[in-house]
Amino acid sequence: xxxxxxxxxxxxxxxxxxxxxxxxxxxxxxxxxxxxxxxxxxxxxxxxxxxxxxxxxxxxxxxxxxxxxxxxxxxxxxxxxxxxxxxxxxxxxxxxxxxxxxxxxxxxxxxxxxxxxxxxxxxxxxxxxxxxxxxxxxxxxxxxxxxxxxxxxxxxxxxxxxxxxxxxxxxxxxxxxxxxxxxxxxxxxxxxxxxxxxxxxxxxxxxxxxxxxxxxxxxxxxxxxxxxxxxxxxxxxxxxxxxxxxxxxxxxxxxxxxxxxxxxxxxxxxxxxxxxxxxxxxxxxxxxxxxxxxxxxxxxxxxxxxxxxxxxxxxxxxxxxxxxxxxxxxxxxxxxxxxxxxxxxxxxxxxxxxxxxxxxxxxxxxxxxxxxxxxxxxxxxxxxxxxxxxxxxxxxxxxxxxxxxx
Amino acid sequence: xxxxxxxxxxxxxxxxxxxxxxxxxxxxxxxxxxxxxxxxxxxxxxxxxxxxxxxxxxxxxxxxxxxxxxxxxxxxxxxxxxxxxxxxxxxxxxxxxxxxxxxxxxxxxxxxxxxxxxxxxxxxxxxxxxxxxxxxxxxxxxxxxxxxxxxxxxxxxxxxxxxxxxxxxxxxxxxxxxxxxxxxxxxxxxxxxxxxxxxxxxxxxxxxxxxxxxxxxxxxxxxxxxxxxxxxxxxxxxxxxxxxxxxxxxxxxxxxxxxxxxxxxxxxxxxxxxxxxxxxxxxxxxxxxxxxxxxxxxxxxxxxxxxxxxxxxxxxxxxxxxxxxxxxxxxxxxxxxxxxxxxxxxxxxxxxxxxxxxxxxxxxxxxxxxxxxxxxxxxxxxxxxxxxxxxxxxxxxxxxxxxxxxxxxxxxx
Numbered sequence: 001x002x003x004x005x006x007x008x009x010x011x012x013x014x015x016x017x018x019x020x021x022x023x024x025x026x027x028x029x030x031x032x033x034x035x036x037x038x039x040x041x042x043x044x045x046x047x048x049x050x051x052x053x054x055x056x057x058x059x060x061x062x063x064x065x066x067x068x069x070x071x072x073x074x075x076x077x078x079x080x081x082x083x084x085x086x087x088x089x090x091x092x093x094x095x096x097x098x099x100x101x102x103x104x105x106x107x108x109x110x111x112x113x114x115x116x117x118x119x120x121x122x123x124x125x126x127x128x129x130x131x132x133x134x135x136x137x138x139x140x141x142x143x144x145x146x147x148x149x150x151x152x153x154x155x156x157x158x159x160x161x162x163x164x165x166x167x168x169x170x171x172x173x174x175x176x177x178x179x180x181x182x183x184x185x186x187x188x189x190x191x192x193x194x195x196x197x198x199x200x201x202x203x204x205x206x207x208x209x210x211x212x213x214x215x216x217x218x219x220x221x222x223x224x225x226x227x228x229x230x231x232x233x234x235x236x237x238x239x240x241x242x243x244x245x246x247x248x249x250x251x252x253x254x255x256x257x258x259x260x261x262x263x264x265x266x267x268x269x270x271x272x273x274x275x276x277x278x279x280x281x282x283x284x285x286x287x288x289x290x291x292x293x294x295x296x297x298x299x300x301x302x303x304x305x306x307x308x309x310x311x312x313x314x315x316x317x318x319x320x321x322x323x324x325x326x327x328x329x330x331x332x333x334x335x336x337x338x339x340x341x342x343x344x345x346x347x348x349x350x351x352x353x354x355x356x357x358x359x360x361x362x363x364x365x366x367x368x369x370x371x372x373x374x375x376x377x378x379x380x381x382x383x384x385x386x387x388x389x390x391x392x393x394x395x396x397x398x399x400x401x402x403x404x405x406x
Numbered sequence: 407x408x409x410x411x412x413x414x415x416x417x418x419x420x421x422x423x424x425x426x427x428x429x430x431x432x433x434x435x436x437x438x439x440x441x442x443x444x445x446x447x448x449x450x451x452x453x454x455x456x457x458x459x460x461x462x463x464x465x466x467x468x469x470x471x472x473x474x475x476x477x478x479x480x481x482x483x484x485x486x487x488x489x490x491x492x493x494x495x496x497x498x499x500x501x502x503x504x505x506x507x508x509x510x511x512x513x514x515x516x517x518x519x520x521x522x523x524x525x526x527x528x529x530x531x532x533x534x535x536x537x538x539x540x541x542x543x544x545x546x547x548x549x550x551x552x553x554x555x556x557x558x559x560x561x562x563x564x565x566x567x568x569x570x571x572x573x574x575x576x577x578x579x580x581x582x583x584x585x586x587x588x589x590x591x592x593x594x595x596x597x598x599x600x601x602x603x604x605x606x607x608x609x610x611x612x613x614x615x616x617x618x619x620x621x622x623x624x625x626x627x628x629x630x631x632x633x634x635x636x637x638x639x640x641x642x643x644x645x646x647x648x649x650x651x652x653x654x655x656x657x658x659x660x661x662x663x664x665x666x667x668x669x670x671x672x673x674x675x676x677x678x679x680x681x682x683x684x685x686x687x688x689x690x691x692x693x694x695x696x697x698x699x700x701x702x703x704x705x706x707x708x709x710x711x712x713x714x715x716x717x718x719x720x721x722x723x724x725x726x727x728x729x730x731x732x733x734x735x736x737x738x739x740x741x742x743x744x745x746x747x748x749x750x751x752x753x754x755x756x757x758x759x760x761x762x763x764x765x766x767x768x769x770x771x772x773x774x775x776x777x778x779x780x781x782x783x784x785x786x787x788x789x790x791x792x793x794x795x796x797x798x799x800x801x802x803x804x805x806x807x808x809x810x811x812x813x814x815x816x817x818x819x
Contacts, residue, residue, distance in 0.1 A: 022446040022592060022654035031585020031593065038587075056586065069679045072441030072720060258700040273701045315679035315699015326408075335670065 003270060007076035007262035008083055014041035014075045020067035025338040026060055029357035033060040036067035040080030058085055062342035062351070063217050065254075065313040079262040086221035096219065099140030103344035104218030107210040110182040113150055120150040142352035148183040148383055155185035159204050162192055168201035172282070173238050173245045175231075177252035178210050179379030187379075190401035191248050191279060197293050197404045198286060203243065207234050211247075211255040214344045216263065228260045232272040239275035246277050248397055250311040250377045251343060253278040257314065278311070279397055280319035280377070287323065297328040297403050304371035305333045305396075306362060306385060308378035309342070320377060320396035327403060331375060336362035341384035356388065363388040375399060409707040410436040410675075412817070413695060415682045415735065416714030416722070418443030420791025420809035422665045423491075424712040426498060427817035429672035436706055437674055438697050440681040441720070442662070449625070449650040450661035451516060452495065452506070452528035452810060454488070455480075456803025461757040467527050467807075468510035477741075477764075477796035480804075482771045483811045491814030492528065502664040504631035506530055517622060517649045519555060521563030524650070527807060530657060532627055532635040537645035538564075541620040543573040547611055548624075550580045553588040554652040555624045564622070579610045594626040595656045598634050608641055615642040625651035631660055680704070682715070685736045691786050695735060710786045712816045713738070714809075717766055717792035725765075733767055736787050738775035741768035741795040759798035766795030773816045788816035 014037065021027055021035035033039075034057045043055050058081065067077035089096060102109070113119035127147050130136055137143035155176050172195060180187045192202045208231060212224035235245050235256065247253040256276040260269040277285075286292040305321050324331050340358030345351050366374055366389045374385050374393045382393040412428040414421050417439030425437045454467040455474075464470040471480045471488060480488065492510060499506050506528040508514045513525040515535040523535060538544055544564060548557025561574045581597055583589055597603035615621055625648045628634030639646050648657070669676065682697040692711050696703035713735060715722025725731040729744040742765040743749070751758045767775050767789045774782045775789060791809040792799070799805035 017447055018590075018653040019442045019446045021590070022659060023442065028596065031583065031587065034587045070442040070446075072443070074681075254700070276701070312678050313699065315677070315681070315697075316704050317675065317677040317680070 001267040003261070003265040003267055006265040007079050008044065008265070010075045011041040011044040011080055013073040014077075015073060016042075017072065019070045019072060020077050023066050023070045025064060025066060025340065025358040026062055026354060029340075030060060030354045033057045036061065036077045036081065040067075040077045040084060041075055043084050044080045055084070058088060060351075060354070061085070062345040062355075064309045064338050064342045064345075066309055066338060069309070069313055076262050079259065082216050083221070083263065085219045086216075089219035090221070097140050099348055100218045102139065102141070103347055104214045104220055106182075106214065106344075107178050110150065110154070110178065114154060120152055124149045137349055140349050141347055142349045142355075144352060145347060145387060147347070148179070148379075150182055151185050153185065155181045155188035156204060156206070158185050158189060159192070159202075162189065164192065164196055164201055168196065168199055170200045171203055171243050172200050173203045173205060173243050175208055175211070175245050175247040175252055175256065175276070176204070177247060177249040177379075178214075180249055184379055184382075184395075187248055187395045187397060190395065190398040191246075193401040194279075194283070194397055194404065195246075198283075198291070205234055205238075211252040213251050213255045213259070216255075216259070217343060217345065221263070225264055228264060228269065231256065232260065232266075232269050235272040235275050236268060239272065244277055244282065245275055246279050246282050248279045248377065248395060249379060250278060250308045250314070251380075254310040254314055278314065278316075278319070278377075280323055281314075281316055283323060283400075284319045287326070293404065295327050295403050295406070297406070300330055301372040302370065303329060303331040303373055303375050303399070304366055304369045305331050306336070306339060306366075306374060306376040306381055307333060308376060308381050309338050311377055320375070324375070324396060324399055327400075329399060329403070334362055334365045334369070334374075336365045338362075339381045339384045339388075341380045343380050346380075346384060355384070359384055359388045366391050409709075410434050411708060412436075412710045412712065413438065413706050413708040414712045414714060415695065415697075416443070416712075416716060416720075416791065417441065418445070418714060418716055418720070418791060418809065419661075419806050420813045421712075421714035422662075422669065423495065423810055423813035424714055424790050424817045425674050426665065426668055426672065427491075427494060427814050428712070429669070429674050430494075431817065435672075435674045436708070437669070437676045438680045438682050438695070438706065439676055439678055443716070444720075445658040445662035446654040448658050448805070449516070449533075449655050450530070450657035450659075451526045451533065451650070452492075452508075452806040453525070453803040454492075454510060454527035454807030456513070456525045457801065459759075459802075461801070463525065465513060466511055467513065471510075475796070479769075479794040479797055479808050479812055482769060482773065483808075483815050484771070487815040487818070488807075488811040491811045494814060495528065495810055498668050499661075499664055502631070502668055504530065504660065504664045507534065517560075517564065517647060519560070519624065519649045519651050521560035521567070521649075523567045525803065530660070531632055532646070532648045533650070533657065534645075535647055537647050538568055538572075538620045538622070541572065541618060541645070543575060543619045544568070545575045545577060545611070545614045545619055545621045547621060548576065548578040549589065549594050549626065550578055551583050551589045552594060552624060553590055555591070560622070560649065575614060577611055577614050579607055582606065590654060591625045591651045591656050592629070592654050592659070594624070595629050598626055599628045599630060604634065604637070608638065612642065615644050617644060619644045621646045622649065623647070624649055625656040627656075629656060629660060629663075631664060677704075677706075682735050685711075685787075687736075687784070690782075690784060692736060692784050710788070711736075712788045712790055712813070713767075713793055714790040714813065715793060717794075718762065719792060722793050723766065731765055733775075733793065736775070736784060738767045738787065738789065739777050739783060741766060759801045763798035763800060764796055767793050768795055772819055773812060788819055790816045
């Protein structure tokens, strides 16, 4: 059922104060971008009829949400941009590039490779050869970047090999998201360890699909809607059994908690959102109730934390930093804004320069920090940090899992 | 979430100053922010009192503040707190390397973005319009492609203000901008922050500079405090003055950055995108506020709360039905002359204050909300900034002054 309050109507709350233009990382880095105010809210009030109506800089928005964070009037600026972009591509499907297709549908590739013997190793080898021969650029993908490799075992496979302790009475359902599932499954393994140590059994449900964030950014809104509908049905099924759904990727959790409802305004989505938690949000709730496993770290290794924009947009501060500090980890927030990657955005050849310009402040801070590792909840932020610095990266849940091992 | 000593609600000038003063008292502070406050919209200058109740220009803010009506927030705050707050602010920004000039005993003069003069009290060194008073020649710099800055109009208006015995010269700088959009002052300021941009700019104005002259530029001298201003004054050998600007305001953003940097040094926790929705009240005290962005509210416990949510203009106070004004978090008592005939003065720029603008929380001298009989409703909830009743900041030019002084008093209480 459609909700009465729709994010797409929030354009009327825009008073054109330009606060969003002032903080937009893309506006700062790329003089061709007109800025969030003029692309989403202003365009929302007009209608595309043909290509001549197209706002040239619409495709430059990275959906990082800094505009939403800064807006004093609750306008869903980035979502308005995405809705406008979807409208455009619906009228002009031929304008989708090969890179759009690939970067928005990585989940399809991942599934296909899994079904082919040695598919993943071959694909990784193929990527190495492709990168070495400069083929990525020809496909519209930034040739400077190393594409994330496919893990030889996805998390969904590793999960089946994990022996969780007997007799755990409480359960949570894990939403791994594509990056953790196929590129960085060790984060999922660490999550299971942490939840087990706190008395929770971790469940998986094969019906979960990609959250749809890359589809939305690529302008494939109908596909994203179908992903949303099926994920929401699963989440609500578990909600009925009082089993919370937890994600370790902050872009996935933002999608499930907020963006589905913003984009599609369905009551079931708003309902499902209430059953979704970011991992450290959930652990903080346990801590507040005195139920979190107590541990004290006595290492003086220094960590630096990068807060993903999609976490900052969730309006709950930085629960991972607070919790890790509490147990004695020497960690400080870099406070350097957006990393510039924004999911698949920075992988596009034409966005590469903008993406690296945006990230430069963060790179400088990390390089100057002398930290042992960079801690960050978002997989593609970590890719960007590895690319822009020589730092090692980790997910905060891995830091906590390690602390539990001591 | 561990308990704080003080939770400050609001991310504008009053909120940030409340947090800083509280932390200076050794308190553990959490600041709940929603939106960027008015920093990108105002010029980051501190007007204390520009005009008195009758609309007459104020020459000495300290004296005029002593004579305001009983309903005015300054009356409740008192001149001592105002004086201390000014010193506190000047110490904070100076320690961050971004000093503000001015005192409560005289007005500073700003050149506006249309070339008129405007009084203010505390301003950054780069905006001292008074430097023009003694100059024999004013060189007005425009920037090619810059939106909403018409340098010829600025020159014409400034000549009306300062007299035709001076020479007015216009120079237009070309930033060699290749982008597809209109330039904002922030874009030009970013360009000035680069070595190449700075040198390019200097090479285009250097010939027009010299002893006895003053260079007037839009608000473009870099985004990082006074770094570019100091460099360019030394290089050009004459005063350089920035005007106020259309949003996004570069100096507002500079001030915000400087205050956030001070906040970070004091270890203040800032929660972004977190709109305070409701309070948990026990007896005559608040014990927590619930705030959050997406899906669920987080509970923030504290011993003390400072409400700096920006009044009508920023949603701290709402009025869905006429006469039913509400302070949205704690339900603090509102003082409001809700009579339709008196509510709006249709002549926007006349010599009368706007009734709607004076609507706000009724407080006593401790800045806590009081009911009609003058009794404090919540013992540990204090009010700062635009939430206060009894003044029209647009009319009297007192916005950031009231914000600063009330933040200071609320935090000290």
